[in-house]
Amino acid sequence: MAGDRSAERVRAQVPTSSDTHGRRAHRKLLTAGLVGSSIEWYDFFLYGTAAALVFPHIFFPGSSPFVATLLSFSTFWAGFVARPVGGLIAGHYGDKYGRKPAVVVSLFVMGACTFLIGCLPTAGAIGVAAPVLLVLLRFAQGLACGGQWGGIVLLLTESASPKRRGFSGTFGQMGVSFGVLLGNLIFVGTSSSVSNEAFLSWGWRIPFLLSAVLFPVVYFIQTRVEDSPEFKELERQVAAGKEVVPQAPLLEAIKGSWRTILLGCGLLAATNALFYISIAGVLSYATAALDMNRNELLTMSMLSCLISVPVVAWSGWMSDRIGRRPLIMVGAVGIVVWAFPYFWLVNTANLTAFFVAVTVGSIFQSMTYGPVAAYMGELFAPNVRYSGASLAYQLAAITISGGTPFIMTALIEETGTTTVVAVFVALMGVITFASAWRLRETNPASVRSDPQALPGLAHAV
Template identity: 45%
Template sequence: MTQTPDAGPSVEAGATGPASTAAPDAAQIRRVVGASLVGTTIEWYDFFIYASAASLVFGKLFFPALDGSTALLASFATLGVSFVARPIGGIVAGHLGDRFGRKSILVATLLLMGISTIGVGLLPGYASIGVAAPILLVVLRLLQGLSAGGEWGGAALMSVEHAPPGRRGYFGSFPQIGVPIGLLLANLVFFTVSALTTDEQFAAWGWRIPFLLSVVLIAVGFFVRSRVAESPVFTELRRRRARRSAPLAEVLRSNRRELVVAIGLFIANNMIGYILIAFINSYGTRTLKLSSTTMLFVGMVGAVAWGVFTLLAGRWSDRIGRRRTYLIGTLAMAVWAFPFFLLFDTRSIPLMLVAVIVMAFGLGLTYGPQAAAYAELFPAGVRYSGVSFAYAFGAILGGGFAPLLATWLIGLTGTSLSVSAYMLLACLVTLAAVLALRERSAAEREAFVIGSAPAGH
């Protein structure tokens, strides 16, 4: 039986009629989806090359005074500090996006990510500038976190709010696949560079190439994003002068339940995603004694599978509902938490590929519907603030320090099954959020997204 959530008062309460719903222009939708996909791909390429470098070279380069395991922990800690900046980026971008529009914030976050990524590629190591090197690394990582905190909400909303009725889950999945595509691209570049250089060359200068190549991607992304139209939902809010002066305060006052549910929905996906993104590289090379090229190849296969299942999940969520799609994906990740590492520990490449592909199924089903599900939780006038805040805090509680904690758990227990238990715990938290997610009918979802649902619906 379909239930209708209490999403708090609609920002259009008191309006005389529904928001303008002119038929979407197909060419404009393609431009918007392309811009969201290209932008998130670039953002996450930049993010993931940092994760790969943190697991492969940053320990020795920026923390040479520490022993191997401690240096790796310090390197993963710099990966995690960006998640501290994410809520700030989400709050700032959400506030500005709800007040001044989605498009301009998307361009700004893209440029900030590009500048900080190129900065990492040019940063001297500890041997050249001493303690200033790790300090500057943390500063640049914080800037990446600010960008990532504001990027996703705008890209997701542009795709969902431009999408035609009944297909918002599918179109909302396109910015989502920017994550696995960015992961694939990052691993492909690292794989190529590591294959063409010796270990000494890679550690000395080869790792910098993926960071510096970001300048080309940023130029392409800036050009594409500058050509898209503003979200029609925001355009209507601006016409009605229905924007809020303090959107986050309104979310915290009127949509606390939705905020908690949205945060919980992301915890398992983000935690397990970062195990796949960052931890298995170091685990495979340091503990299982496999080559970095082997681990990068496994990561690339996982990224392709993740992207495919994400797109399928967006389409499925339009047909069977967001809640049911989330439920299948969360249960799949929970069931697979222990087999994942049992297969990995065999050191058999075919079995490792099975491990990542099956886990990618659960990741895709809990990531594909996210943009649409989040948009359907928060009223239009405070939506950017709500989705950005929830996404950022879900990332902190989920993936922010997952590689660090996974490394610590294996050091403490001596077994990878402790990480499996950690993954299962995250799945149980998300399962509670999924069960608390109230499904809307297709008509109710559509009315809410365009801002014409009456107060209390």
């Protein structure tokens, strides 16, 4: 009898072909999520680098340097204005018809719009029509970006085992750092290969045209990746009459979870503000006001992003073990403390000091960003999850992300100092800490210690 039980335990520990297939399929999904989100964010952030360093010269040549920079950053902001709209549209269809279809459409639109920006005539060729077309394409980029985040992170986290959702979600979050890294690498490589005149004439187009590599990724996801098991289970529950998908998932999410949506938006305040200052606002400031070398700054930004990748992965992994809130709150406190030293170091106009400023800031903001993918989804019920999580995430985009470089430039011009910008960043850190403090833990000790328990809504606000 004892020998029979021992044999049963041994057989239970041997992976079945189904288990092996499941793990292989999940690894394939993690890879597709990382590659797809990296290229998607490459497309979106590439615009920010160009808005800081190129677009003022070729789309607003008749304006003063200050006005041209503001106008360029205002077109950058247009993408963030569109992101909530894209999130609402994708969330509606993603909750009703599946995560994968919404992701595929979003990725395709992003690749097409970025490629077309690379084909745009400049203001010197077609006048005012050039910046108008630029804004329209940037708006469409924002729609696509707003739709893809929720879909990718839900595919990743809903397909993961309950105890690995935090880590799995980081494969969508790490795409942000890889996107910036790829964008800066190609931008530096292109600008270093040709003269400044040639770069402003045609070289700047190359990074945008390279976005065509996103299309094979879209095809792979469409043909080789399945929708999440949790959404498939929801479909089965709906077919059996045990569950209902609202006709308007967004309205249902707002009606039942509007406080959670606003607090979810607040979770991203600190990381978004410091991130967009580092990849756009401070690049413009350091080149224009401090006369620092553009390519050297981009190189430092690339190295900083490279360091942030393992921090994002580690923070998601740790959130599976100690909970989502602790990582977010520690990162938020770090951003508050670092806000003033950040700008003191940048203002030295020393390249090493600049690198230290953006890298330490990147570590703190990555700690808050890593767990958000799993945390945000767990705050909402499956039938409104795409809509609720996307709305919270994209509200932060329109209220904080897109406007931060513009606000930074205007504040420095008005006050002649970066002190007010540091105060702004510290305030964002306080908002993130307060939001995490108010939200309850979705992965508490009682869930982490129970192999059968699922992190999620029962433990949220």
